[in-house]
Amino acid sequence: MKATRYAFLLGEHISHSLSPAIHNPAYAALGLDYEFGLLDVPPARLQEALTRMRQPDCLGGNITMPYKRDVLAAADECSETVIRCEAASLMINRNGRFVLHNNDVEAIAACLARRAATVAKGPAVIVGAGGSAAAMLEALRRVPPTRVVVLARRPEAAKALVERARGWLGVPIEAGHLVEGSRALAEAAVIFNATSLGVHAGDPSPVPKEALRPGLLVYDIVYQREALNTLQADALAAGALVCDGMRHIFEQGPFSFQMLTDREAPRQLMLESLIAATGRRPLDWGADGTA
Numbered sequence: 001m002k003a004t005r006y007a008f009l010l011g012e013h014i015s016h017s018l019s020p021a022i023h024n025p026a027y028a029a030l031g032l033d034y035e036f037g038l039l040d041v042p043p044a045r046l047q048e049a050l051t052r053m054r055q056p057d058c059l060g061g062n063i064t065m066p067y068k069r070d071v072l073a074a075a076d077e078c079s080e081t082v083i084r085c086e087a088a089s090l091m092i093n094r095n096g097r098f099v100l101h102n103n104d105v106e107a108i109a110a111c112l113a114r115r116a117a118t119v120a121k122g123p124a125v126i127v128g129a130g131g132s133a134a135a136m137l138e139a140l141r142r143v144p145p146t147r148v149v150v151l152a153r154r155p156e157a158a159k160a161l162v163e164r165a166r167g168w169l170g171v172p173i174e175a176g177h178l179v180e181g182s183r184a185l186a187e188a189a190v191i192f193n194a195t196s197l198g199v200h201a202g203d204p205s206p207v208p209k210e211a212l213r214p215g216l217l218v219y220d221i222v223y224q225r226e227a228l229n230t231l232q233a234d235a236l237a238a239g240a241l242v243c244d245g246m247r248h249i250f251e252q253g254p255f256s257f258q259m260l261t262d263r264e265a266p267r268q269l270m271l272e273s274l275i276a277a278t279g280r281r282p283l284d285w286g287a288d289g290t291a
Contacts, residue, residue, distance in 0.1 A: 005057050007260050008039040010049055010071070010091070011064035015040060016199075016225050018246070019062060021277035022253045022270050029269050029284030031198035032261065034059065043070075050074050053093060060093040062103070062252070064132045065196065068131040075100045084168050085138050087131030090256055101259060104132060108139035108219065111243045112190075115217055115285055116143050118241075121189050123147045127178060127206045128194030129157035136192045136250040137165045137173075145189060151181040168198050177205070185211035193220040198229035198245075205231040217285065221245050225278055236286065246282035250274050 009019045015038070023036035028208060030071070039049045046067060053060060063071050068087040072078070075088070076097040082088045088100035112119055126133045129152040148171060152158040159173035163174055176184060185191060185207065197206045199222045212218070218235040223245030228236070235242045253274075254265035262278040275281055 003033075003057060005034050005059055007034060007036045007059040008049075008053060008061035009036075009064060010039045010041070010053065010067055012042060012059055012066055014038055014064060017064075018225065018249055018274060018277055019253075020177075022250065022274050023257060025273040026253075026257055026262075026266050026270050029266055030261075030263055032263070034261065036061075046070060050098075053091065054096055054098065055093075056096075058093050059090045060098070062088070062256055063091055065090050065131075071098075072283055074098055075158040081105045081135075081138050084165075085131065085134035086164070087134055089131075089135070089252070090259060092259055101255075102135055102138070103252045103255045103259075104135035104221075104248075105138045106255045107248050108136055108221075110143045110251045111219065111247060111284070112139060112143040115190075115241070118215075118217055119143050119145050119190050121146070123149060123184065123188050124190045124192065125149045125151060125181070125184050125262045126190040126192045127151050128192075129154065129175075130194065133161060133192075133194035134165070136194055136221075137161070137169055141168065141170055144171050146226060147159050147174070149173075149181070149188075151178040151184065153178050157252045182208070182211065188216065190217035192217060193218075193222065193231055196222060198222040198231050199224065201227075203229060205229075205234055206249065207231055207234075209226050209234050209238070212238035212240050215242040219248075223249070223282075228283075232283065234266075241285040242283045243285050244283040246278065246280075247284050248275065250282055 029032040090101040163177040257265035
C-alpha cells in the first residue's frame with residue numbers, strides 16, 4: 001500500500017485558506033493518494049516547518065505571508081521570476097532540494113491577459129510595496145501598461161522596489177506616497193491592491209472611493225471567504241471591473257497542481273470545488289468566470 005504524500009500552504013494566520021478545498025478534490029478526482037494541508041506557524045517555528053516540507057513524503061507547497069521572502073534562504077534553486085521578485089510563493093521538494101517559483105506572477109498574468117487591451121491604454125498603479133507588489137510588476141512585463149506607479153504608506157519601501165525594478169520592467173516606473181497619490185490613481189487604467197487590507201471583515205479599503213470609476217480595472221490580491229471586502233464592493237458599485245483574490249487563488253491552483261504532481265490540473269473541477277466551498281463565484285473582472 002502506497003503511503004500518502006502531502007503538500008502544504010505555509011504561512012501564518014491562514015486558517016481561512018481555500019487552498020485545501022481547491023487541491024484535495026482534484027487529487028481525489030485523479031486517484032492520487034495526496035493530501036493538501038496547512039502549516040500555520042509563527043516565525044519562531046519557520047525552520048521546523050521547512051524541515052517538515054523537506055521530508056520524502058512531502059511534495060512541497062504554496063508559500064504565503066509573511067514567508068515569501070524568508071524561504072529564499074532555504075532555496076536550492078530559484079526561477080527567474082523569484083530572483084527578480086525576491087519572493088517565492090511555490091516551493092517544490094525535489095528529493096530534498098527546494099526549487100522555488102512564484103505562482104502569484106502566473107495568476108496575475110493570466111488574469112491581466114484577459115483585459116490586455118485595457119491595461120495597455122494607460123498607467124498601472126500598485127498600492128503596496130512588498131512581495132505581492134513585486135509579483136504584480138513581474139506580471140506587467142507580460143501585459144505592459146504605459147507606465148507604472150508604486151504607492152505605499154512607507155515611501156522608502158516603494159522607492160526601493162522601484163529602483164530594483166527599473167532594470168527589468170520595460171516601461172517607465174515611479175514611486176510615491178499613497179496619501180499623495182490621488183492624481184496617479186485618477187489616471188490609472190488598472191489599480192492593484194498589493195496590501196493585506198481587506199482580508200478581515202471591517203478592514204478599510206486601501207484605495208479612496210473617489211479613485212474608482214466605470215471601466216477601471218481593479219485587481220485585489222486578497223479575499224474574504226464569506227463576502228466581498230470594502231475595496232471590491234466599492235469598486236463594483238462605482239462600475240469598475242474587479243478581479244478578486246478568490247480568482248487569484250484559483251489561477252494559482254492549476255500551476256501549483258501541475259508543478260507539484262507533474263499532472264495536468266482539472267481546472268473546471270478546481271473552480272467548482274472553490275465555488276462549493278464558498279457559496280459564490282470568484283470575480284473575473286466583474287463577471288462570473290469559468291475555468
